[in-house]
Amino acid sequence: MGLFTELKDSISRVTERLFSEQEPKRIGIYGPPNAGKTTLANRIARDWTGDAVGAESHVPHETRRARRKENVEIERDGKTVTIDIVDTPGVTTKVDYEEFTDEMSKDDAIRRSREATEGVAEAMHWLREDVDGVIYVLDSAEDPITQVNTMLIGIIESRDLPVLIFANKIDLEESSVKRIEDAFPQHETIPLSAKEGDNMDEVYDSIAEYFG
Amino acid sequence: MPEARGKDDADGVQIDLISGQRMDEMATMEKIRMILDGVHDGKIVILEEGLTPDEESRLIEVTMTEISPDEFNGIEIETYPKSSANNSSLLGRLMGNSESNAKLTVIGPADQIETLHKDETLISALVSRN
Numbered sequence: 001m002g003l004f005t006e007l008k009d010s011i012s013r014v015t016e017r018l019f020s021e022q023e024p025k026r027i028g029i030y031g032p033p034n035a036g037k038t039t040l041a042n043r044i045a046r047d048w049t050g051d052a053v054g055a056e057s058h059v060p061h062e063t064r065r066a067r068r069k070e071n072v073e074i075e076r077d078g079k080t081v082t083i084d085i086v087d088t089p090g091v092t093t094k095v096d097y098e099e100f101t102d103e104m105s106k107d108d109a110i111r112r113s114r115e116a117t118e119g120v121a122e123a124m125h126w127l128r129e130d131v132d133g134v135i136y137v138l139d140s141a142e143d144p145i146t147q148v149n150t151m152l153i154g155i156i157e158s159r160d161l162p163v164l165i166f167a168n169k170i171d172l173e174e175s176s177v178k179r180i181e182d183a184f185p186q187h188e189t190i191p192l193s194a195k196e197g198d199n200m201d202e203v204y205d206s207i208a209e210y211f212g
Numbered sequence: 213m214p215e216a217r218g219k220d221d222a223d224g225v226q227i228d229l230i231s232g233q234r235m236d237e238m239a240t241m242e243k244i245r246m247i248l249d250g251v252h253d254g255k256i257v258i259l260e261e262g263l264t265p266d267e268e269s270r271l272i273e274v275t276m277t278e279i280s281p282d283e284f285n286g287i288e289i290e291t292y293p294k295s296s297a298n299n300s301s302l303l304g305r306l307m308g309n310s311e312s313n314a315k316l317t318v319i320g321p322a323d324q325i326e327t328l329h330k331d332e333t334l335i336s337a338l339v340s341r342n
Binding site: 093095096097113114117118120124127128145147150154158 | 264265266268269270272273275276277279281285286287288289290291322323327330331
């Protein structure tokens with residue numbers, strides 16, 4: 001093998017590496033409040049980086065700022081997929097501070113609702129500008145045909161973003177994955193319990209396949 | 213917009229039905245402003261052809277910035293969802309426009325309109341006076 005051929009192979013290897021190592025894709029975790037988005041983000045982050053993303057709570061709007069966990073390396077079948085996870089506040093069209101007053105003082109409830117509205121606006125901005133793909137999380141124990149879900153899926157589709165629907169909370173008795181599959185048959189639905197860690201292998205397989 | 217009766221003129225709820233033609237002539241922010249100004253006044257706004265997904269996203273964003281404790285809790289919005297078997301309106305399909313977004317949309321103040329039932333062919337809502 002001549003010097004020229006060796007040089008050509010070497011250049012080809014370098015360019016291949018340069019162009020194959022793309023920036024990690026930013027995957028936004030979206031969905032209505034209390035669907036388990038942060039529980040899922042924490043489960044993924046803990047499984048692959050050892051760290052959590054944020055606090056979880058049964059009170060809606062616990063996540064009031066979009067939070068990014070960078071360089072989450074997911075290994076599947078000997079290959080590594082690197083993504084940035086963006087955990088976003090639950091999207092809604094209304095926020096009433098009185099919904100929180102059973103759990104906290106009026107001042108804290110007002111502060112929470114103000115931060116929640118800023119968080120939802122921020123989440124919408126991320127969706128329009130800054131994510132490369134979406135994991136849409138739904139509580140499988142709730143009716144998925146809501147205006148917010150229909151609108152958000154429509155917004156995601158209009159931006160041609162790849163989307164996976166995660167039917168979360170399958171550990172609950174009232175859970176119905178079929179209801180979600182029937183509501184959004186145009187997208188792949190993966191059942192899971194982020195809290196219990198059920199079916200996470202399929203979750204990671206689909207993330208790697210879809211966003212890798 | 214000419215108004216037959218303002219909300220304060222009668223013990224009732226004003227409903228504005230806005231044609232697709234009227235909306236076509238407006239820029240995105242003009243549409244959003246018109247919707248939110250109406251909702252702030254306690255009106256129910258019905259759009260013959262709805263909003264595009266991008267406009268819906270901006271409507272949510274602007275609504276969030278205007279929510280104020282004890283004054284404005286946000287909006288209730290309902291549209292007919294597009295089923296997978298019918299991804300476009302009949303007219304849209306006849307015209308070969310599979311991207312048609314025309315969908316009847318009802319928007320009102322969150323504290324005055326409550327959706328009682330919704331499926332692919334029916335929206336049932338309760339409208340109350342403040």
